[in-house]
Amino acid sequence: MNRPRRERREEAPLESAGQLAWLLGTLLLVTLPHVPHVHPWVTAMVIGIAAARLSLALRRRRLPSAWLRVPLTLLAFAGILATYRQVSGVDAGSSLLLVMAAMKLLETRGRRDRAIVVFICFFLLFAAFLREQAVWSPAYLLLTVTVATMALLQTARPRAPLPPAEALAVTGRLLLQAAPLALLLFLLFPRIPGPFWSLPQAGGRAHSGLSDELSPGDISELVLSDEVAFRVRFDGPPPASAQLYWRGPVLAKFDGRRWSARAPAYLPGLRRRLERSGPEVGYEITLEPHRQPWLLALETPIDWDAPKAALSSTFTLASIRPVERRLAYRARSLLSTRTPGSMPAPARAADTWLPPDSNPRSRAWAAELRAASRDERDYLGRILAHFRREPFFYSLTPAALGAQSVDEFLFDRREGFCGHYASAFAVLARAAGIPARIVTGYQGGERNPLGDYWIVRQADAHAWVEVWLDGHWERIDPTAAVAPERIERGMDTAVRSGRLRGAEALRGSALGQRLLLSWDAVNAAWNRWVLAYGPDSQQRLLRLAGIADPSLRHLLALLIAGMSAGLAWLAWRSQRRHSGRPDPLLRSYRLLCRRTARAWRARRPAETPAEYAAAAARARPELAAQIRGLFEDYERLRYEPDADRAAIGRFEAEVRRFRPPRAPARARA
Amino acid sequence: MAAVLQTAANSLGRRLRRWAAARQGTDPVCVELEPRRVYILPTRAGLVFGAIVFTMLLGAMNYSNNMGFALTFLLAALGIVSIHHCHHNLRGLSLRALGARPVYAGEPLLFRFALENPGLAARWQIDLRWDGGPATAVELAPGERRLISLPLPTARRGRRRAPRLSISTRFPLGLFRAWAWVDMDLAGLVYPQPASRASGTPRGESGRQETGRDTTGDDDYSGLRDWRQGDPPKRIAWKALARTGQKLVSEYLSGTPLPRWIDWESEPAGNIERRIARLARRVLDADASGLDYGLRIPGSELAPAQGEEHRHRCLRALALFGEDAGR
Numbered sequence: 001m002n003r004p005r006r007e008r009r010e011e012a013p014l015e016s017a018g019q020l021a022w023l024l025g026t027l028l029l030v031t032l033p034h035v036p037h038v039h040p041w042v043t044a045m046v047i048g049i050a051a052a053r054l055s056l057a058l059r060r061r062r063l064p065s066a067w068l069r070v071p072l073t074l075l076a077f078a079g080i081l082a083t084y085r086q087v088s089g090v091d092a093g094s095s096l097l098l099v100m101a102a103m104k105l106l107e108t109r110g111r112r113d114r115a116i117v118v119f120i121c122f123f124l125l126f127a128a129f130l131r132e133q134a135v136w137s138p139a140y141l142l143l144t145v146t147v148a149t150m151a152l153l154q155t156a157r158p159r160a161p162l163p164p165a166e167a168l169a170v171t172g173r174l175l176l177q178a179a180p181l182a183l184l185l186f187l188l189f190p191r192i193p194g195p196f197w198s199l200p201q202a203g204g205r206a207h208s209g210l211s212d213e214l215s216p217g218d219i220s221e222l223v224l225s226d227e228v229a230f231r232v233r234f235d236g237p238p239p240a241s242a243q244l245y246w247r248g249p250v251l252a253k254f255d256g257r258r259w260s261a262r263a264p265a266y267l268p269g270l271r272r273r274l275e276r277s278g279p280e281v282g283y284e285i286t287l288e289p290h291r292q293p294w295l296l297a298l299e300t301p302i303d304w305d306a307p308k309a310a311l312s313s314t315f316t317l318a319s320i321r322p323v324e325r326r327l328a329y330r331a332r333s334l335l336s337t338r339t340p341g342s343m344p345a346p347a348r349a350a351d352t353w354l355p356p357d358s359n360p361r362s363r364a365w366a367a368e369l370r371a372a373s374r375d376e377r378d379y380l381g382r383i384l385a386h387f388r389r390e391p392f393f394y395s396l397t398p399a400a401l402g403a404q405s406v407d408e409f410l411f412d413r414r415e416g417f418c419g420h421y422a423s424a425f426a427v428l429a430r431a432a433g434i435p436a437r438i439v440t441g442y443q444g445g446e447r448n449p450l451g452d453y454w455i456v457r458q459a460d461a462h463a464w465v466e467v468w469l470d471g472h473w474e475r476i477d478p479t480a481a482v483a484p485e486r487i488e489r490g491m492d493t494a495v496r497s498g499r500l501r502g503a504e505a506l507r508g509s510a511l512g513q514r515l516l517l518s519w520d521a522v523n524a525a526w527n528r529w530v531l532a533y534g535p536d537s538q539q540r541l542l543r544l545a546g547i548a549d550p551s552l553r554h555l556l557a558l559l560i561a562g563m564s565a566g567l568a569w570l571a572w573r574s575q576r577r578h579s580g581r582p583d584p585l586l587r588s589y590r591l592l593c594r595r596t597a598r599a600w601r602a603r604r605p606a607e608t609p610a611e612y613a614a615a616a617a618r619a620r621p622e623l624a625a626q627i628r629g630l631f632e633d634y635e636r637l638r639y640e641p642d643a644d645r646a647a648i649g650r651f652e653a654e655v656r657r658f659r660p661p662r663a664p665a666r667a668r669a
Numbered sequence: 670m671a672a673v674l675q676t677a678a679n680s681l682g683r684r685l686r687r688w689a690a691a692r693q694g695t696d697p698v699c700v701e702l703e704p705r706r707v708y709i710l711p712t713r714a715g716l717v718f719g720a721i722v723f724t725m726l727l728g729a730m731n732y733s734n735n736m737g738f739a740l741t742f743l744l745a746a747l748g749i750v751s752i753h754h755c756h757h758n759l760r761g762l763s764l765r766a767l768g769a770r771p772v773y774a775g776e777p778l779l780f781r782f783a784l785e786n787p788g789l790a791a792r793w794q795i796d797l798r799w800d801g802g803p804a805t806a807v808e809l810a811p812g813e814r815r816l817i818s819l820p821l822p823t824a825r826r827g828r829r830r831a832p833r834l835s836i837s838t839r840f841p842l843g844l845f846r847a848w849a850w851v852d853m854d855l856a857g858l859v860y861p862q863p864a865s866r867a868s869g870t871p872r873g874e875s876g877r878q879e880t881g882r883d884t885t886g887d888d889d890y891s892g893l894r895d896w897r898q899g900d901p902p903k904r905i906a907w908k909a910l911a912r913t914g915q916k917l918v919s920e921y922l923s924g925t926p927l928p929r930w931i932d933w934e935s936e937p938a939g940n941i942e943r944r945i946a947r948l949a950r951r952v953l954d955a956d957a958s959g960l961d962y963g964l965r966i967p968g969s970e971l972a973p974a975q976g977e978e979h980r981h982r983c984l985r986a987l988a989l990f991g992e993d994a995g996r
Contacts, residue, residue: 119721122725123725145747
């Protein structure tokens with residue numbers, strides 16, 4: 001008898017406009033970040049259904065029947081399959097969720113259906129963060145969760161929504177109390193480094209960055225990119241710009257035109273065997289995700305705290321996994337132009353090898369020059385001098401080169417950028433039997449005085465050469481011979497051609513420059529403090545808190561202690577709110593009784609105020625007038641129907657002023 | 670699968686009820702919902718919410734996505750805080766039972782309660798229901814006290830013991846449900862359903878047989894007498910009242926008859942309930958006629974009298990016939 005009644009109530013399409021508005025608002029907020037990424041029909045469908053739902057509610061019409069809903073849902077799913085050809089991946093997944101949320105809107109009959117719409121919206125917000133985590137993301141998170149909480153609060157009500165002011169107050173209270181707990185969880189919840197399952201490509205967006213290959217023309221694309229590669233903060237005074245060679249992959253395989261990296265070898269204990277001589281510099285790098293394993297470091301890295309990273313035999317620091325998220329790590333480097341290594345005979349053969357039929361003119365020229373030189377060092381010096389003396393130009397837009405790329409560059413075109421110079425130099429060195437390889441990475445960087453850190457952009461990508469001389473790999477940067485300003489003052493001053501984009505134009509003006517740097521400083525702080533927060537940061541945090549050897553146990557203990565304290569505070573606060581009687585008069589009366597008790601004895605439970613006052617007045621005649629007056633005031637205020645607040649306030653003040661001297665021991669007894 | 674879960678949930682619910690009953694015992698008529706008697710469990714939506722937060726946590730870990738972590742932890746904290754608010758929405762409330770008026774079998778007993786919120790915070794979305802029954806929703810402003818009538822269906826005469834009362838809330842987000850069970854040992858009196866008039870008067874039975882006179886009709890008017898407590902208003906001589914200021918009642922021949930007895934023995938033997946129904950009908954009829962009447966049933970005899978109080982005593986005796994004897 002009771003059941004049908006309840007069901008009927010829940011099945012009525014009863015959203016008041018107030019409840020539905022919050023639901024639609026939540027859906028709108030979580031849809032927005034997906035709009036640029038999902039196929040337009042998905043967005044159109046969500047908006048269309050939301051509008052239809054709103055119009056049905058406003059006209060108090062029935063919701064569509066299953067005959068319409070089920071085919072529509074199947075059609076939408078088929079559409080997603082047809083559009084994306086998969087259901088995994090952020091784009092397909094969020095499209096699916098969007099369609100589900102929209103379809104669920106059409107059958108929100110009960111509390112539970114409405115809650116499910118909100119829950120799907122939470123997932124959509126999560127998916128949006130997989131796409132982008134920008135500085136404004138936390139604000140968006142708070143806004144959306146606030147609206148979603150309002151939606152949950154309002155739709156959890158069986159009938160009319162709460163009055164807006166009341167609902168906002170409840171939501172605000174919930175969120176304000178949840179925020180500190182959430183912060184605590186964020187800081188202290190043990191971060192287990194992922195991934196547990198494979199990461200789908202985030203929307204197929206290509207990340208620019210170094211690659212493990214170099215053929216003429218490659219780096220020019222990078223150089224046109226204004227994207228940040230990483231940011232650096234030096235522990236002490238930063239080294240000169242000319243010393244900032246950020247080492248990336250080393251390319252030692254040459255096929256006549258293209259350089260590529262050999263499979264990296266990791267020598268156990270390499271870090272221990274390093275000779276630590278010369279000036280060292282410590283710094284912290286916040287690396288943007290580039291989907292490659294290497295971690296950039298200043299030459300020559302000797303110490304680092306990046307997790308699961310190792311130094312390869314070519315002194316490239318690399319992680320065992322591609323860098324999929326922003327990563328912060330600290331490192332120390334020797335500022336030296338020499339890299340240690342060893343050169344057994346097979347390695348020498350490999351590192352001097354040139355394809356037999358490639359670049360014949362260069363090799364002939366090299367043989368000639370080598371014969372005229374005193375020794376290897378002299379020979380290499382003569383090559384650099386040749387670059388300087390002859391009309392070689394530094395250009396970011398050189399003409400395309402053919403198969404004999406080095407020949408063409410050296411003898412015909414004579415214009416190019418770091419890749420061309422490094423490649424030509426290494427080929428010339430090898431042609432003379434000197435082991436040589438190309439190191440790619442970044443050179444220089446832009447100092448941001450606002451945040452006191454350095455920004456290294458993709459535009460700072462660079463390639464230089466290492467040659468084996470005197471038992472070391474020695475760095476030689478042939479580009480410096482042609483365009484020394486590129487090395488000394490950075491990319492910007494060296495090249496002002498062909499890469500004027502919006503940001504570039506802005507950078508032209510002083511104010512624009514300042515704005516850009518400020519914005520970058522904000523971003524850098526966001527990346528460094530929030531996005532790069534991870535297991536290592538937790539360790540550092542615990543060390544800051546004075547725990548010498550932080551472990552998971554410490555983390556959990558702190559977390560539990562913090563959460564308990566938070567909840568206890570909450571309980572204490574609500575206790576007062578929920579059961580405290582809002583009666584200032586009673587409070588003052590209790591105080592009066594306590595004060596009188598101090599002067600004489602406590603009021604017995606059965607004593608009326610008048611009786612107690614009379615007895616106290618007899619026992620302490622010197623206080624009689626005061627006590628009688630106060631107790632009479634109390635009774636009058638208590639029973640007078642129109643006792644006003646001001647009178648109660650005056651009474652309160654008088655009670656506060658009433659400080660009778662303590663009772664002598666005998667009087668108390 | 671769903672059926673198995675449902676069965677498991679029901680069995681768990683029964684155990685929980687037994688446990689709570691053993692723990693709390695019977696309550697006095699005025700109860701404050703102290704923290705220890707307010708229970709709380711997640712609702713189905715709450716369980717789904719928990720699963721979602723857990724999934725997001727795995728996702729955030731997998732992608733090392735710090736905004737994902739932020740969302741996950743904010744939602745988790747929101748859930749935790751809402752447990753607290755849900756529980757506090759009930760605790761501290763005080764409930765006082767005000768009883769129920771007797772009704773005839775088949776009509777719902779309306780138990781009245783006063784629910785008071787002594788705190789500074791409003792209490793939202795509070796549902797009162799008999800265990801398993803339909804809910805009556807209440808909201809209380811700070812300091813507000815509200816009267817609530819909770820209907821309890823009745824089927825048969827006698828003392829109807831009220832089942833356990835449940836006070837519950839899903840405020841604020843519907844993720845948790847806090848509830849308290851209150852068992853005040855309340856009972857309402859259910860009068861027997863009177864037999865319908867047609868079948869009401871048993872053969873050979875009427876007032877006349879006992880009084881020897883007709884009980885109605887103006888022909889038997891015999892004069893005025895002083896008004897007595899319990900005289901029906903329709904017999905007050907309004908004209909005389911207006912003239913003399915004295916309250917007099919028209920007296921009929923039947924007005925001073927021998928007291929009329931409604932006797933168990935005068936009913937044909939047979940089904941006890943039917944017999945009681947007919948007796949109830951006669952009590953009502955006699956009451957309506959404004960004459961003195963008495964009730965004689967096995968085990969009790971109520972001397973002839975009239976008035977509301979007397980009618981109640983008679984109906985009560987009929988309602989409890991056979992019930993108290995058993996106790």
